[in-house]
Every structure is written in C-alpha cells, then in structure tokens.
Amino acid sequence: MLSVTNLTKTRITKFLLISAGLCIGHSVFALENVALQLNWKHQFQFAGYYASTDMLPRNFSPDGFLSNDHSVDLLWIYRSLAIALLLLVSISAVAVYIYRRFSQSLKELETINRREHARNQALELLAKGASLTEILDAVVKSVEAKDARALCSILLMDPDGKRLNVGSAPSLPSFYRTAIDGLEIGPNAGSCGTTAYSGKRTIVENILTHPCWTSYKELAAEAGLGSCCSEPILSVTGKVLGTFAVYHHEAYKPSDADIRLIERSAHLAGIVIEKIQNARALQQSHDLLVKISAEVPGIIFQFRMYPDGRCCFPFISEAVRKMYGLAPADIREDATPFFGFRHPEDAGRLAASMQESVRNLTRWHIEYRLILPGQGTRWRLGDAHPEKLEDGSILWHGFITDITDRKNAEERIRHMAQYDALTDLPNRALFSDRLQQALAVAKREQTHLALLFMDFDKFKPVNDTLGHAIGDVLLKRAAVRMQRCVRESDTLARIGGDEFVVLLPAIETEQDAIVVAEKIRVALEKPFDIDGHVLAISSSIGIAMYPEHGGDEIELSKNADLSMYYAKQNGRNTVMVYHHEMKVVGQ
Structure with a gap:
C-alpha cells in the first residue's frame, strides 16, 4: 500500500503510508522519513516489479506511476477536512446556544404570559364585582397550577390589626383552615403570624424543627405540611393587609424562582385586597352620608364643573327626588336635567351667581324659584363653597333647601303690610x-x-x-x-x-x-x-x-x-x- 504526496514542482515526494512489499531496497523507516528524488528509473523499477509479480499488466505504462504533476495532495485534503470539521463543530455549538437561549426565552415568555393571565383574571373578576373570596381563590389556584406540590393560602389582617382571618385556602384541609382562622399574630405564631407581626418574609424549610412553629407542629403534622414560606401582603403605604403562604408536604427550600412567584402573587393579592377594602370603605362612607342626609331637610350635594363647561353631581342626596323630581343617577354624569326647572325670571340671576363663584372662588348663595310639574312655583335656597381642582374643574360642596313656606310667609307678611x-x-x-x-x-x-x-x-x-x-x-x-x-x-x-x-x-x-x-x-x-x-x-x-x-x-x-x-x-x-x-x- 502506498500514499505519496507531491510537495513541489521538483517532484520531491514524501511517502505517508508504505507497504513492506513496495520498499525495493529501502527500509520502511527510510521511506517514511526521507524525501526521495523519484525519476523515471525508479518508476520503471517499481512498475517492473509489480508486472513481474502479476500485480500490474505487462503492457502497463509506468509513466506517472508513482508521481506526476497532477498527483492529489492528501495532507491538504486532511487539513481541509479538519477545518470543515472545526467549522461544523463551531456552527453546532452556536446552534445549540441559540436553541438553549430560544428555549429559555420561550419559558420566560410562557412564565410572563401565565403571570399576566393570572393578573388579568384577577383584575377582570374585580371589574365584574366578584367577591373578595372569589378573586383570592383565583389568585391562589393560579399559583397552585404552576406547582402541583404547592398548597397556598391568603390570610387577611383583622381590622384591629391583631389577628389573621382566612381569605382563601382551597387546598388546605378544612380542619386546618378552621384552626388558623382568627390566628393571633406574634413573633412565634407560625410562618404567617410571624410575617404579619414583622412585616417581613418568613421562610420555614422544615416545620418540625423551626422555633416559630413550636405551638403548631402537631396541627401541621396532622395536615401533612412540611414547609411554609410566607410573604407579607402590603398596601401602597406599606401597611400589612395579610399574608400569602406556600406550603409543601415535605421539607422544602424555595428557589429564587419560587420566591419571585410568591412576591408577585402577594403583590397582586395586595392590589385586589386594597381596592376592595377601599371600595368597601367608600361605600360605607357613602351609606353613612346617605343616612345622615336623609335626616337633613333639603339636598346635600357635590357639584362639579369641568373647564369645557360640562357639569355633573358626583354626589347628591335622595332628597333631589322630592325637591326636583329627579333620581340621583339621572344627574350623576350630566347635570343638564337639573337646570331645566328654573323660573324664567330667575335663570339669569342663577347663571350670574354661578359665574361669579367660579371667577372669584367665592361662596355661592342665592334664593331662586323653580317651576315643577304638579307643584307649580317653588322657592329654593342654594349655598355652597367652591374649590379648584388640579385639572381646572370647580367643585362645590353645599346644600339646597326648600324655602317655599318661608317665602310664602314672608309674602303674607309683606302683603299684610301693604x-x-x-x-x-x-x-x-x-x-x-x-x-x-x-x-x-x-x-x-x-x-x-x-x-x-x-x-x-x-x-x-x-x-x-x-x-x-x-x-x-x-x-x-x-x-x-x-x-x-x-x-x-x-x-x-x-x-x-x-x-x-x-x-x-x-x-x-x-x-x-x-x-x-x-x-x-x-x-x-x-x-x-x-x-x-x-x-x-x-x-x-x-x-x-x-x-x-x-x-x-x-x-x-x-x-x-x-x-x-x-x-x-x-x-x-x-x-x-x-x-x-x-x-x-x-x-
């Protein structure tokens, strides 16, 4: 077997692979390490030898048998193959890197989509007027859906700030929910009680060995709970609204991804809880105002005039039904119907008094007449104080009372005098x-x-x-x-x-x-x-x-x-x- 590489135009040739039968007076070592000057004589010697042994036809032309100008350079081929292989390996490495980054991006995108879906679902329920329990259940279940091993709970701070009440814990045993409902907060009151007390995250990898669970180990063991990570639910002002906790049946150390998920879920729960609590407080204030205003003779109102001239009543008491024949909802967004009953002789005075109050931010005070269906001419007294809002609107807080009887009495007195x-x-x-x-x-x-x-x-x-x-x-x-x-x-x-x-x-x-x-x-x-x-x-x-x-x-x-x-x-x-x-x- 023979492999020959043509090195130069002078036919200096080096053997790369040599069969012992081809040595012809040279050792294998010599032929491997020495470049020989092959001439036509050598070629005839090789060809003659092969022909005598019937390895080649006897009429075979020895010209170019071992070497010629068109011989293939195998070293160049090997080098080319090596370079191609290196390029292939590099391209493969780049492809693997791109694939891994793409897969990671897909996972991150999927995580973001799941997070946004959970957020949107909670906010959609909030917009539809769902109960707080329904919305918190949806938040909890969205977290549990990401980790089949997780059991979540949301506990809400009692108004007195001393106890936690169960807001949502659909996957925890009912006896456990009952036991932790009304949990008193403190430095060693389990993960959630401790978190609510300190306002900081509490991670308990093993409930059986952690000191803050000393009084609740048996309860946790009965419920099959091995670990608990609790995150405080905070308002925008930093007030503790409750806790968001993730339990596992076995001892468990939360990963960074777990912590981020708990933080986001607690933040979402905080948005929902605060909005609903604010809405409840607003409704309670509104109900109280309605009750008080129902006992006050006349209308209590909040009247707003926008820079473009639009007017509305953000609040007006139920007395408007009796005094104007209008429902509060009829003029809450557009106050136009309210001004449709003005006595023609008083319309100008009313407009002028309002313009003066707007211009100088002075008290609006006027007695005027209305012409009401089925009631005829009635007298009203309006009194309100204005304030200018950031958007340029003017907001009046005041009252309107029926002074018809007083005006009639005054008219009678005046009539008697005249x-x-x-x-x-x-x-x-x-x-x-x-x-x-x-x-x-x-x-x-x-x-x-x-x-x-x-x-x-x-x-x-x-x-x-x-x-x-x-x-x-x-x-x-x-x-x-x-x-x-x-x-x-x-x-x-x-x-x-x-x-x-x-x-x-x-x-x-x-x-x-x-x-x-x-x-x-x-x-x-x-x-x-x-x-x-x-x-x-x-x-x-x-x-x-x-x-x-x-x-x-x-x-x-x-x-x-x-x-x-x-x-x-x-x-x-x-x-x-x-x-x-x-x-x-x-x-």
Missing part, C-alpha cells in the same frame, strides 16, 4: 309708594296723572243698623265693583273706613279722569243684596290732576281730598275736579 286686610286692596303705605313712583315717571316723561279720592255716601247707617259684619261685606263687594272700572295699570286702594283712592297714571286729559270716576260712581249707586238686605249707597269723588293741581304727593293728595269734600257738600253722589277757588273757600 294691603288692606278686608278688601285685599293696596293700603295707604303701598299706595303712597306707587304714587311716588308714578310722579317720578310723569316728571321724567312730562306726562299727566290723576288722583281720585272717594267716600261712600250713607255708609254709616248700614254699620249702625245692620252691624259691622254686613258693613264689611258691603265694603268688599264695593271694592270688587270699583276694581272692574279701572285699568290693570291703575291702582285702587283703601286708605281707611269707607275712603278709597284711585291712581290713574299716564292719563291724557282731565276728561279721561272724569270718565273713570263716573264709571265708579255709577257702579256704586246700584243696590247691593247682602243676606236679604237690599242696600243702596252712593259715592262722592274728587279729582286732582298732575301737574296742574299739584307737583308732589302731599299737595296732590290734599287737593284731591278737598275736591271730594266739595262733592259731598254739593249733593253727594257726584264727581268734582279740583280748582283753585276750592282752595280759597276751603281755607
């Missing part, structure tokens, strides 16, 4: 006020007005013979007749006894005043039938004109009264207009 109690006509005080206003207008606009003074004829005998009750009825009916004779813009007033006055503003001539006076006189001379008594009276009426007969209330009233006196003196049941001769005679 109107005659018997005839319900304006009295002397109100008439004086209206006369002064009419005079001011007449002076400004240079117009005329007339003042009529009237006194009933033969009224005293009615009172004397039939009594004041009949006399009062007569006065009321007479007032009704006179009222029908004047315009709505005119004022008919009773100033005492059977004396009445009429103010005729914006009248053109003296004759116009006489026409009205005659209508009254004729209306009064018709008989009155009162309780079977036919009563006949008449009236004496005096007229004074502005500005001809007086420039102010005193002078005008004096002259109208004087002309009435002359009417009585001149036969009664007549109308007389003031003139200066009366004044002379009167004096």
Whole structure:
C-alpha cells in the first residue's frame, strides 16, 4: 500500500503510508522519513516489479506511476477536512446556544404570559364585582397550577390589626383552615403570624424543627405540611393587609424562582385586597352620608364643573327626588336635567351667581324659584363653597333647601303690610309708594296723572243698623265693583273706613279722569243684596290732576281730598275736579 504526496514542482515526494512489499531496497523507516528524488528509473523499477509479480499488466505504462504533476495532495485534503470539521463543530455549538437561549426565552415568555393571565383574571373578576373570596381563590389556584406540590393560602389582617382571618385556602384541609382562622399574630405564631407581626418574609424549610412553629407542629403534622414560606401582603403605604403562604408536604427550600412567584402573587393579592377594602370603605362612607342626609331637610350635594363647561353631581342626596323630581343617577354624569326647572325670571340671576363663584372662588348663595310639574312655583335656597381642582374643574360642596313656606310667609307678611286686610286692596303705605313712583315717571316723561279720592255716601247707617259684619261685606263687594272700572295699570286702594283712592297714571286729559270716576260712581249707586238686605249707597269723588293741581304727593293728595269734600257738600253722589277757588273757600 502506498500514499505519496507531491510537495513541489521538483517532484520531491514524501511517502505517508508504505507497504513492506513496495520498499525495493529501502527500509520502511527510510521511506517514511526521507524525501526521495523519484525519476523515471525508479518508476520503471517499481512498475517492473509489480508486472513481474502479476500485480500490474505487462503492457502497463509506468509513466506517472508513482508521481506526476497532477498527483492529489492528501495532507491538504486532511487539513481541509479538519477545518470543515472545526467549522461544523463551531456552527453546532452556536446552534445549540441559540436553541438553549430560544428555549429559555420561550419559558420566560410562557412564565410572563401565565403571570399576566393570572393578573388579568384577577383584575377582570374585580371589574365584574366578584367577591373578595372569589378573586383570592383565583389568585391562589393560579399559583397552585404552576406547582402541583404547592398548597397556598391568603390570610387577611383583622381590622384591629391583631389577628389573621382566612381569605382563601382551597387546598388546605378544612380542619386546618378552621384552626388558623382568627390566628393571633406574634413573633412565634407560625410562618404567617410571624410575617404579619414583622412585616417581613418568613421562610420555614422544615416545620418540625423551626422555633416559630413550636405551638403548631402537631396541627401541621396532622395536615401533612412540611414547609411554609410566607410573604407579607402590603398596601401602597406599606401597611400589612395579610399574608400569602406556600406550603409543601415535605421539607422544602424555595428557589429564587419560587420566591419571585410568591412576591408577585402577594403583590397582586395586595392590589385586589386594597381596592376592595377601599371600595368597601367608600361605600360605607357613602351609606353613612346617605343616612345622615336623609335626616337633613333639603339636598346635600357635590357639584362639579369641568373647564369645557360640562357639569355633573358626583354626589347628591335622595332628597333631589322630592325637591326636583329627579333620581340621583339621572344627574350623576350630566347635570343638564337639573337646570331645566328654573323660573324664567330667575335663570339669569342663577347663571350670574354661578359665574361669579367660579371667577372669584367665592361662596355661592342665592334664593331662586323653580317651576315643577304638579307643584307649580317653588322657592329654593342654594349655598355652597367652591374649590379648584388640579385639572381646572370647580367643585362645590353645599346644600339646597326648600324655602317655599318661608317665602310664602314672608309674602303674607309683606302683603299684610301693604294691603288692606278686608278688601285685599293696596293700603295707604303701598299706595303712597306707587304714587311716588308714578310722579317720578310723569316728571321724567312730562306726562299727566290723576288722583281720585272717594267716600261712600250713607255708609254709616248700614254699620249702625245692620252691624259691622254686613258693613264689611258691603265694603268688599264695593271694592270688587270699583276694581272692574279701572285699568290693570291703575291702582285702587283703601286708605281707611269707607275712603278709597284711585291712581290713574299716564292719563291724557282731565276728561279721561272724569270718565273713570263716573264709571265708579255709577257702579256704586246700584243696590247691593247682602243676606236679604237690599242696600243702596252712593259715592262722592274728587279729582286732582298732575301737574296742574299739584307737583308732589302731599299737595296732590290734599287737593284731591278737598275736591271730594266739595262733592259731598254739593249733593253727594257726584264727581268734582279740583280748582283753585276750592282752595280759597276751603281755607
């Protein structure tokens, strides 16, 4: 067997593998280690030898038998193969590394997906209004699903901060759950009691040998529990809300991955617990506010106005149903319906008062009217204090109360002060006020007005013979007749006894005043039938004109009264207009 490598163009050749039968006068060692100059002679010698032994055909050409310019360099081939093998090994190593990293990434992604799924499931249950127990059970089961050997529990801190109550422990034996429900916290109160007491993680690899389980070893052994790792559940402020624990049946040391899982689960449980506890506290506060507001007359409210003009009632008491005919839910998001009942005459004042409160952040205080279906006009008093929020909104806290009865009482008092109690006509005080206003207008606009003074004829005998009750009825009916004779813009007033006055503003001539006076006189001379008594009276009426007969209330009233006196003196049941001769005679 022979292998020859062509080293150079000078045909220097080295044998790599030699059969003993091919040595031909050379030792194997010599041929292995010595480069020979092979010439045509050597080739013929080798070829002749092979032909004599019938190893080659006798007509075989020895040219290039051992060496030629196209011989294959086996060393180069071996080197190439070695390089290729090295590249293949390198590529394989890179592929294995990439595969391992990809597998690790897939596992991490799967872990993240499981974690997010558990988180999303808990938050979805929270959004749907599920109970705290349902949500905590879901959190616990998601952890147990990742490790079939794990048994988890969530214990909740009692409001007094001294005990733990079972929130969720679906895989623990029922007797064990009962035993740890109401567990008093302390430095050696098992893993969870110790964690709740210290606010720090407690890892117990072997329950039987750990000092904090001394009082609970038998209970744990009966439940088949060998280890327990407990993580505190904290609020955003660091307050201990409870504990999250992972048990194993055998002694067990949690890995770093186990610790991370417990931390994340405790954090998720903390979010859920705090949100539900805050919601409960808010609901309790709301319920308390509702109870208190139900005992308070009127509406208690929180009103918010956004920078874009939108308005809502974050809170408004149930009294809004009675006072506005609206349910709180109807205006909680949009307050528009609340403003639909404003009295047209008060709408402008209401808007202005609100704008001033917004502009100056001053107290909103106003009395206003509503027109409510089935109730008519009602009075309300609103009072609230504003504050500006970070987003630019204005938030008012205040109340609205029904002041209809008070306003009606005030109106009655005002009416009594300005109107005659018997005839319900304006009295002397109100008439004086209206006369002064009419005079001011007449002076400004240079117009005329007339003042009529009237006194009933033969009224005293009615009172004397039939009594004041009949006399009062007569006065009321007479007032009704006179009222029908004047315009709505005119004022008919009773100033005492059977004396009445009429103010005729914006009248053109003296004759116009006489026409009205005659209508009254004729209306009064018709008989009155009162309780079977036919009563006949008449009236004496005096007229004074502005500005001809007086420039102010005193002078005008004096002259109208004087002309009435002359009417009585001149036969009664007549109308007389003031003139200066009366004044002379009167004096």
